Amino acid sequence: MNNKRPHYDKPWLSIDEQIAKVESRGMTDAHEYAMEFARIGYYRLSGYWYPFRKVNPTTGKRSDEFITGARFEYVMRLYRYDEQLRTALYSALSKIEVALRVKLGYVLGHRDAFAYLKPAMLKDDLDVVAYANFISSFMREIGRNEEDYAEHFKNDYDGEMPIWVATEAMTLGNLINLMRCTKPEDRDVIANDFGVTRGALRSWFGVLTDMRNCVAHQDRLFDREFDTIPNWEQRPELIHAKKANEQYNRRREQLARISYDAYREFQKSLQENKRQTKIYGQIVIIAYMLRNLGDIEEAKALKKCLAAFPTDIPGMSPNKTMGIPDHWKEQILWNFNLPIVPETEDENAHGEEKAQ
Numbered sequence: 001m002n003n004k005r006p007h008y009d010k011p012w013l014s015i016d017e018q019i020a021k022v023e024s025r026g027m028t029d030a031h032e033y034a035m036e037f038a039r040i041g042y043y044r045l046s047g048y049w050y051p052f053r054k055v056n057p058t059t060g061k062r063s064d065e066f067i068t069g070a071r072f073e074y075v076m077r078l079y080r081y082d083e084q085l086r087t088a089l090y091s092a093l094s095k096i097e098v099a100l101r102v103k104l105g106y107v108l109g110h111r112d113a114f115a116y117l118k119p120a121m122l123k124d125d126l127d128v129v130a131y132a133n134f135i136s137s138f139m140r141e142i143g144r145n146e147e148d149y150a151e152h153f154k155n156d157y158d159g160e161m162p163i164w165v166a167t168e169a170m171t172l173g174n175l176i177n178l179m180r181c182t183k184p185e186d187r188d189v190i191a192n193d194f195g196v197t198r199g200a201l202r203s204w205f206g207v208l209t210d211m212r213n214c215v216a217h218q219d220r221l222f223d224r225e226f227d228t229i230p231n232w233e234q235r236p237e238l239i240h241a242k243k244a245n246e247q248y249n250r251r252r253e254q255l256a257r258i259s260y261d262a263y264r265e266f267q268k269s270l271q272e273n274k275r276q277t278k279i280y281g282q283i284v285i286i287a288y289m290l291r292n293l294g295d296i297e298e299a300k301a302l303k304k305c306l307a308a309f310p311t312d313i314p315g316m317s318p319n320k321t322m323g324i325p326d327h328w329k330e331q332i333l334w335n336f337n338l339p340i341v342p343e344t345e346d347e348n349a350h351g352e353e354k355a356q
Helices: 015-024 030-040 042-052 072-111 128-144 148-156 163-169 172-181 184-193 198-216 239-256 260-271 279-293 296-307 318-322 345-355
Strands: 053-055 062-066
Touching: 015 030, 030 042, 030 072, 042 053, 042 062, 042 072, 072 163, 072 172, 072 184, 072 198, 072 279, 072 296, 128 163, 128 172, 172 198, 184 198, 198 279, 239 279, 279 296
Parallel strands: none
Antiparallel strands: 053 062
């Protein structure tokens, strides 16, 4: 039996041919957006017209034909909304990253100015391979860092930076990897500043990394499924997101029952812990962190962006495409007249036990 997959053999198409192809499938106003085809590209735009492709009721798969009434105008509105969402998330993630730099530098610096270079100052069960990878990656960053502060330590000292300076040269990945190497009690201090246990914060590192990568690579966000499921614990500000995600997964299972192949793929995705969260579940984590940092304006900007979802486009549902639950604006998280209530020490310890 020959299992060799076919080689891609679709031809190159001119802009006019690309437009003709889209219009032949039912989106007849595509010719009005020739500049967008040239500036953004057919392949990137295809992610935004995907929701308008017809669904085969037997297999659940999308056909190449568009639904009746689909317009390229809708495609471009979704694209521009995605740009707005990406901009808001970039700003929010930048604030969280800066805060993480400061907090990690402050907590480790209290132990020793060079604690990050001294394994004895880190956790007892330190993974030496992970730590070596962190050091190697960090040193590469230092080597190509041409900021004045980096040159100062290279030229006037032995090159070793105190932790409160070193964190400024670290990537988000470096920060997260170093955080994983710190003592549990140090992680508790940092997690408490974000209003959660260290176990929950550890799960949020994946959220931050995934989202940062998507934003940096200009990936589509509004209709995206994420592999990382955050640990929402039982925080009253976050529990609605957990329930919304559970409903989303029940709907996924119902849709997968259309055919045997679709259900088999669904079961495989569950086993691999993939594609189980819509973007709202990630955004609430980011908003919660911002609120605990006291950055209310940044959290409000995220709320404004969510509220701007173009619900007037036919077939576009913020619940189905982004996982935004009904009455989300009424939730504690988005009510900025109500404070975020920190956990007690007992609750924090209990949450950590569950996370372990």
